[in-house]
Amino acid sequence: MGLRERKKTETRAALAAAALRLALEKGVDDVRVDEIAEAANVSPRTYNNYFPSREHAVVAGITAERALKVVEELRSRPADEPLVESIVAAFAEQYREPPSEAQALITSTPSLREAYLDSVTSMEPPIAEVIAERLGVSELGATVLAAAVSAAARIAVRRWVDVRPSGLVVVPAQSVEDLLREAIGHLAPALR
Incomplete structure (x- = not known):
């Protein structure tokens, strides 16, 4: 990664961390874009280059970390294990x-929950790399499969984090692992 890309990554991470910290301290509705920008030591205009909303900034810290962990875990799996x-x-x-506490904030705030589920797509490029390596498919094929995996994971997590508009959290009968296995299992023929 070049200096410019590294700087962009650092700025995005600083904004996401500031947004999440402020949301946990003050509540999502009481956080303003200019506060997030100030806490990350950038201008509000710079903030707007990175995130379309404060909700996306708040969830970005969690999803970026989670994406890295998913890819690390995926790379550490045995090469002979079915993909x-x-x-x-x-x-x-x-x-x-x-x-x-951050996950609880996200699951209990409808606007954050939607932004969180939308942000699962940030995991697609690194997953596509692993798919390309393991299956030897083209970049396009790996990208399509990674998008399918991302969609399946998003649907499974949405079912697992079933919070009704009333705020009532419904505990699903299945574990998240079972839901992921079922949803991603539909992609098994393509992931062989």
Whole structure:
């Protein structure tokens, strides 16, 4: 990664960390873009180059970290393990811990929940790399498969984090791992 790209990555991470910290301290509705920008030591205009909303900034810190962990876990899986099993295990590992304060904030705030589910797409490029390496498919093929994996994971997590508009959290009968296995399992023929 070149200096410019590294600087962009650092700025995005600083904005995401500031947004999440402020949301945890003050509540999402009481956080303003200019506060996030100031806390990250950038201008509000710079902030707008990175995030379309404060909700996306708040969830970015969690999803960026989770994406790195999913890819690390995926890369650490045995090469002879079926890829679909590796993918399910890599995603499921990220949901084994009890929800953190940040995760609780996201699951209890509808606008954050939607931004969080939308941001799962940030995991696609590194997953596509692993798919290309493991299956030897083209970049386009790997990108399409990674998008399918991302969609399956998003749907499984959405079912797992079932919070009704009333705020009532419905505990699903299935574990997140079972939901991930079922959803990603539909992609098994393509991931062989």
